Amino acid sequence: MAHTFDPGSASSLEDLDRFRYLSRDELVASLDVQSDSTVADIGSGTGFYTREVAPFVGELYAVDLQDEMHDKFAEHQIPSNVELVLSPAASLPFDTGTIDAVFSTMTFHEVSAAAPAEFDRVLGPGGRLVIADWSRAGAGERGPPVGERTNADGAAKALEAVGFTIESTSERPETFMLEATSS
Ligand SMILES: C[S@@+](CC[C@H](N)C(=O)[O-])C[C@H]1O[C@@H](n2cnc3c(N)ncnc32)[C@H](O)[C@@H]1O
Incomplete structure (x- = not known):
């Protein structure tokens, strides 16, 4: 069973x-956002990609999910347009259809099976979802044990099951990436 990231690391x-494994430009381009978009980063950790x-x-x-991770984020400068939200991915404190884009980096393997439906709920129709995560097809050179990971096909199936349209998937040497549109 997948475990939650250890704040000690x-x-x-x-x-x-x-x-x-994932560059800023690759992530921003995939999100396809505007300067006035409302976006949620699920499993933001220390804010490494949030700040980008x-x-x-x-x-x-x-x-x-973990207050300790927000504390680690707060050790860095929190950008003025970023709000730290303490919440599990499967029960987000956002009204239905109020988020333009959701992204999640290296965290999808940790969230519960109920999370994809929640992503679909908070995104309006046509909202953008970008997932980058360690792949089961990877060598395990870094990241969680290979047995705790899924791959692009596994993530796509979980998202399609709750109504997402998959726009693209890619398997890379150690990670996979997926772009989807909500229903
Ligand atoms: C491996 S870290 C990745 C952090 C960040 N996305 C990055 O790429 O630097 C995973 C983060 O997701 C958080 N997390 C794990 N399960 C979660 C859940 N169900 N809901 C929200 N956050 C979760 C953990 O607390 C941790 O901060």
Whole structure:
């Protein structure tokens, strides 16, 4: 069973070498957002990617299950358009259809099976979802054990089951990426 990220390892999330798995430009381009978009980052951790996306959007909610991770985020400068939100992915404190785009980096393997339906709820019709995560097809050179991961096909099936349309999937050496549109 997947386990929740250990806050004691938070410093590893700030390693710039992580951009080899997902770059800022790749993530921002996939999100397809505008400067006034309202966006949610699910499992924001120390804010490594939240801080990269913040300059390109209007409001950005940094959602994490663990207060300790928000404390780690707060050790950095929190961008003025970022709000830290303490919440599980499967029960988000946002009204239906109020979020333009949702993204989640290296966290999808940790969220519960109820999370995809919640992403669909908070996104309006045609809202954008971008998932990047460690892939079961990877070698396990970094990240969680391979057995705790899914892959692009597994994530796509879970999202299609709750009404998402899959726009693209890609398997890379260690990670997968998926772009979807909500119903
Ligand atoms: C591996 S870290 C990734 C952090 C960040 N997305 C990044 O790429 O740097 C996973 C984060 O997701 C959070 N998390 C795990 N399960 C979650 C859930 N069900 N809902 C919200 N956050 C969750 C953990 O507390 C942790 O901060």
